[in-house]
Amino acid sequence: MAAAALREQLNALLSSMFASGLVDDQFQQLQMLQEDGGTPGFVAEVVTLFCDDADRIISELAALLEQPIVDFDKVDAYVHQLKGSSASVGAQKVKFTCMQFRQLCQDKNRDGCIMALAVVRNEFYDLRNKFQTMLQLEQQIQAQQ
Amino acid sequence: MRLDERKAAVGRVRDQFPVGMRVLAVDDDPVCLKVLENLLRRCQYHVTTTNQAVVALRMLRQNRDLFDLVISDVHMPDMDGFKLLELVGLEMDLPVIMLSVNGETKTVMKGITHGACDYLLKPVRLEELRNIWQHVVRRKFSNCERANIDGYEEWTRPSNADFDHVHSQTPDQCGRPSKKRKEYHSEEEDEGEESNGQENDDPSAPKKPRVVWSVELHRKFVAAVNQLGIDKAVPKRILELMNVERLTRENVASHLQKYRLYLKRLSAVASQQASIVAGLGGNDPFMWMGAFEGLQGYQSFASSAALPSFSPQGLLNRNNPTSFGIQGMSAYRPIQIATGNSTISHSIGDPNKYHLSLPGTSSRQGNLAQGLTTSVGQVQLTQKWFHEETDDLSTILSVSGRANNGVPGTLQSVTNSHLLQHGLVECRQDKVVIQPSSSGSSDRLEGTVGVSSSLMDSCASQQRVVPLSAFSTSASPMNGSFCSNDIAELGATSSGGTNICPSNDLRVARDNKVGATSFGNVILLSPDTVPNQKYLNFGGGSNLRQSMDGGNTDNLLNPKFIWSCLPTSQPPNLIGSHHPMSQRPNNGNLGGTMVGQTTASASTAAPQTRIDMFISGDTPTPKSASDLSFPRVHSELSSSSCSFDGLLNSIIKVEKDDASFSDDLGCDFYSLGACI
Numbered sequence: 001m002a003a004a005a006l007r008e009q010l011n012a013l014l015s016s017m018f019a020s021g022l023v024d025d026q027f028q029q030l031q032m033l034q035e036d037g038g039t040p041g042f043v044a045e046v047v048t049l050f051c052d053d054a055d056r057i058i059s060e061l062a063a064l065l066e067q068p069i070v071d072f073d074k075v076d077a078y079v080h081q082l083k084g085s086s087a088s089v090g091a092q093k094v095k096f097t098c099m100q101f102r103q104l105c106q107d108k109n110r111d112g113c114i115m116a117l118a119v120v121r122n123e124f125y126d127l128r129n130k131f132q133t134m135l136q137l138e139q140q141i142q143a144q145q
Numbered sequence: 146m147r148l149d150e151r152k153a154a155v156g157r158v159r160d161q162f163p164v165g166m167r168v169l170a171v172d173d174d175p176v177c178l179k180v181l182e183n184l185l186r187r188c189q190y191h192v193t194t195t196n197q198a199v200v201a202l203r204m205l206r207q208n209r210d211l212f213d214l215v216i217s218d219v220h221m222p223d224m225d226g227f228k229l230l231e232l233v234g235l236e237m238d239l240p241v242i243m244l245s246v247n248g249e250t251k252t253v254m255k256g257i258t259h260g261a262c263d264y265l266l267k268p269v270r271l272e273e274l275r276n277i278w279q280h281v282v283r284r285k286f287s288n289c290e291r292a293n294i295d296g297y298e299e300w301t302r303p304s305n306a307d308f309d310h311v312h313s314q315t316p317d318q319c320g321r322p323s324k325k326r327k328e329y330h331s332e333e334e335d336e337g338e339e340s341n342g343q344e345n346d347d348p349s350a351p352k353k354p355r356v357v358w359s360v361e362l363h364r365k366f367v368a369a370v371n372q373l374g375i376d377k378a379v380p381k382r383i384l385e386l387m388n389v390e391r392l393t394r395e396n397v398a399s400h401l402q403k404y405r406l407y408l409k410r411l412s413a414v415a416s417q418q419a420s421i422v423a424g425l426g427g428n429d430p431f432m433w434m435g436a437f438e439g440l441q442g443y444q445s446f447a448s449s450a451a452l453p454s455f456s457p458q459g460l461l462n463r464n465n466p467t468s469f470g471i472q473g474m475s476a477y478r479p480i481q482i483a484t485g486n487s488t489i490s491h492s493i494g495d496p497n498k499y500h501l502s503l504p505g506t507s508s509r510q511g512n513l514a515q516g517l518t519t520s521v522g523q524v525q526l527t528q529k530w531f532h533e534e535t536d537d538l539s540t541i542l543s544v545s546g547r548a549n550n551g552v553p554g555t556l557q558s559v560t561n562s563h564l565l566q567h568g569l570v571e572c573r574q575d576k577v578v579i580q581p582s583s584s585g586s587s588d589r590l591e592g593t594v595g596v597s598s599s600l601m602d603s604c605a606s607q608q609r610v611v612p613l614s615a616f617s618t619s620a621s622p623m624n625g626s627f628c629s630n631d632i633a634e635l636g637a638t639s640s641g642g643t644n645i646c647p648s649n650d651l652r653v654a655r656d657n658k659v660g661a662t663s664f665g666n667v668i669l670l671s672p673d674t675v676p677n678q679k680y681l682n683f684g685g686g687s688n689l690r691q692s693m694d695g696g697n698t699d700n701l702l703n704p705k706f707i708w709s710c711l712p713t714s715q716p717p718n719l720i721g722s723h724h725p726m727s728q729r730p731n732n733g734n735l736g737g738t739m740v741g742q743t744t745a746s747a748s749t750a751a752p753q754t755r756i757d758m759f760i761s762g763d764t765p766t767p768k769s770a771s772d773l774s775f776p777r778v779h780s781e782l783s784s785s786s787c788s789f790d791g792l793l794n795s796i797i798k799v800e801k802d803d804a805s806f807s808d809d810l811g812c813d814f815y816s817l818g819a820c821i
Contacts, residue, residue, distance in 0.1 A: 030180065033271075037187050047181075080220055084246040085176035089166045116202040122285045 003144040010137040017130055022123075027090025044138065047131045050089040054124050057082045058117070065114050075113060076105045082120070093123045163278040164189040167211060171201040171229065172218035172244065181216065181244070181269060188274050198224035201234060213281045214264075214384045219245035219252065227259045234260035235357065236287075240280040244269065358400055365389060366400060375405070 017023045035044040057078050064075050066079035097120045104112035170189045172178040178194050185192040193212070195201045198221045205212060215233055219226035230241045245257040246267040256264045262280040263275055358366070369386035370378040379400035387397070 029268075029271060030183075033187055037183065039183060039186075042183055042601070046179050049179055050614050053176055077220065077222075080247065081174055084218075084220075084267050085174045087246050088174070088177040088180040090268065130446060 003141055005006065006137055006141045006144070010134060010141065012136055017127075017134075020060055020091050022127055022130060023042050023090045024092035026092075027067060027089065027091065030090060035106050044095055044135050049133065050085055050091065051128050051131060054082055054091075054094070055128075057085075058121050060098065061117050062121075065110065065117060070108075070113070072105050072113075076102060078107055091124075091127055093099055094120060094127060162282075163472075166278050166281060167189050167191045167213045168193070169201060170194045170203065170214045170217075171198055171215065171221070171781045172196060172225075173198075173221040173223070174218065177218065177267060184269060184271050184274050185216075187271060188277075190278075191272075197221070197228045198226065202229060204238070205233060205237050209239070212237075212239060214277060215239050215241045215242060216244055216277070219247065219256065227255060230256065230261055232357075237286075240284045242277060242280065252682075362389065362392075363400075364395070370404065375408075397698070405560045512632070526577075579625055 030046060033041065033138050061075060061078050061082075064071060064078070064088060064134070079098050079101045083095055083102065086092075086094040097116060101113065101116035101120060102117050168185055169187060169196075170178060170181050170192055173196050177194060178196055182192050193204070195204065201215070201217070203225070205215070207638050209698045210578055214238075215229075218227045221229075226243060226245075230243060233239055233241050238261040242261065242263040242265060243261040244267060245252060245256075248266045253264045262284070263277065267549065296763050365387045366383065369383040371384055373379075373382050378401060380401055383401065384392060384397045395676060571743050
């Protein structure tokens with residue numbers, strides 16, 4: 001009973017995430033991998049990895065952009081990494097923002113980079129919240145089974 | 146990866162190939178790596194992951210037979226993915242797939258040019274990974290094809306003892322394929338093969354870190370091999386000579402085998418071209434090439450015991466102080482017409498000459514010196530070799546020596562034996578006869594010229610090689626002179642050569658020349674001293690010649706004397722240049738000069754000198770000993786002798802030389818000589 005409600009809640013959450021473009025079909029593929037591949041906890045593992053990694057990268061980026069002389073090569077490298085990991089996890093919005101971020105970085109546009117970082121951070125936080133909710137729901141569902 | 150895992154993987158591989166394919170995934174991004182790993186597992190590959198390129202490289206170096214495929218991210222902090230790609234490509238010959246979120250054409254192009262077999266964009270899709278096993282199969286097939294070709298080539302050259310063990314291997318055992326093969330074998334077999342692999346250049350032999358053969362390292366290696374002689378070069382000795390830290394005998398053995406295969410490949414390519422040219426006929430520079438190729442093939446054929454297949458390609462020149470070296474030299478000569486001459490000079494046993502030729506190949510000088518010292522001994526060696534190959538040859542050699550003494554009849558008798566062998570032999574016989582005449586006197590030279598021309602013709606007919614005929618026609622007068630010189634040397638040599646090379650006359654001739662040269666030259670020097678002296682004079686200069694004539698008799702007897710003569714007349718190098726000059730002039734002036742005698746040649750020499758410059762180093766001795774005509778060849782030879790690496794270059798040079806020569810009769814003659 002409770003499990004069914006939780007599952008419904010989870011499905012609604014995921015639907016909204018897909019619908020809003022927060023995640024794309026790469027994330028769907030990860031889910032399929034977990035279900036078909038018999039690797040329970042895989043999505044949770046990847047999502048957790050992503051959240052930790054992205055959080056670290058965003059902190060690094062913030063520190064870099066606060067420097068009096070910004071090392072845009074370093075910034076670009078971090079953004080590139082964030083883009084890669086967000087693409088791998090299917091975090092579509094973060095990925096798109098990273099692409100814009102990289103362009104600003106190559107233009108050596110410090111203000112633009114700071115703005116882009118803010119956008120990325122917001123999108124990431126939003127996504128992380130959804131992911132955390134998703135993981136909690138999954139845990140609850142699993143606990144009730 | 147532990148043994149159990151590996152065995153399990155091997156077992157799976159055996160069952161259904163794509164399943165269990167061993168993939169090493171490298172990505173510094175933990176998220177990407179995790180996703181990639183799972184996707185790969187989903188494809189039922191056997192996945193190993195690392196987030197550091199350095200670690201990946203270490204794993205590959207330590208267990209390079211444990212992976213079939215590498216997937217690497219492009220952007221990694223510890224090492225650029227392209228660098229990893231490059232190193233893996235150089236050391237492991239594993240297919241590498243690059244992975245990046247950045248799909249710019251420039252970046253993708255960089256990956257491809259660095260050797261990536263594929264370039265995937267993140268996020269990687271399962272569909273893409275399901276197909277990556279094709280790269281492993283493709284690589285394996287391409288390697289198998291190569292191995293098959295090599296194996297085939299080797300089969301066609303059964304004489305090559307060095308390759309015998311290769312022959313015994315199945316094609317898929319060569320190089321990378323051996324890695325694949327290992328996959329399908331049990332652990333015990335693998336261990337057995339590893340010990341083998343050390344000798345068989347098995348790249349998958351684990352434990353030893355892969356040595357990166359830098360240009361510098363390779364240079365040392367080549368120098369060591371040259372010093373030892375390609376046939377005598379054993380990994381242990383090479384290692385000692387190289388004196389490089391962290392280099393193991395296995396490393397050297399592996400590289401040596403690759404080097405030999407490389408030489409073989411070069412020769413094969415050259416021979417193909419040559420054969421094509423031969424088919425076309427004519428005076429084209431390529432003709433020489435053809436002759437060269439033929440020689441190589443011939444050598445491989447004839448040399449079975451003594452001649453290493455490698456040596457023919459010019460490797461011989463570098464390395465062989467011993468008889469082999471001479472043979473190899475000869476082989477080269479055939480390849481490069483000029484080289485043949487240089488070989489001859491070597492055979493003559495003049496240290497100076499050797500030195501000269503060596504200088505041409507800067508790196509080889511040291512080796513050459515050794516070779517020179519040995520060269521005298523080489524003549525004997527060659528003789529032995531001849532004996533081994535054919536009793537007739539040995540007799541011929543002896544005969545030639547006697548013939549040199551000035552008895553055409555003896556030579557003829559010798560030639561008769563040769564004749565039995567081949568038409569070429571006959572030609573040689575004629576040549577031999579000519580030699581005596583030439584040795585006899587300048588007047589004789591004229592007569593010789595006539596003979597030589599006839600000889601040339603005969604050679605041409607025998608050889609069937611178009612070049613020869615062209616030579617005869619173009620240089621008929623010149624030919625006489627040339628013939629006399631060449632013939633003398635060739636005669637002796639050729640007799641042996643004939644036996645050796647049934648296949649291509651030209652090739653044979655060269656071989657013969659080589660062998661003969663050593664013999665003939667030596668012999669010639671002693672018996673024919675006077676004529677030889679004249680020739681020598683050519684090399685040194687007309688004046689020198691005269692003086693030589695005066696005291697040559699003594700010199701003639703001793704090969705060393707010849708040397709001394711040369712040096713006295715001029716510095717070795719100078720001599721070399723002079724000789725070439727004289728020879729070339731002879732070619733150009735052939736009729737007149739030759740007839741006139743060596744003195745004339747000196748004057749004529751000047752014009753040709755420029756061409757000879759190259760050759761000069763090698764030419765001097767050979768020319769003095771054998772003939773002026775050789776100088777060009779020598780030049781070519783010298784170029785060839787420079788190094789294996791320089792083979793192509795030498796070939797090119799030869800072509801150039803040929804082109805320049807083509808105008809002169811001498812060129813034709815050379816080609817003929819080569820053909821012979």
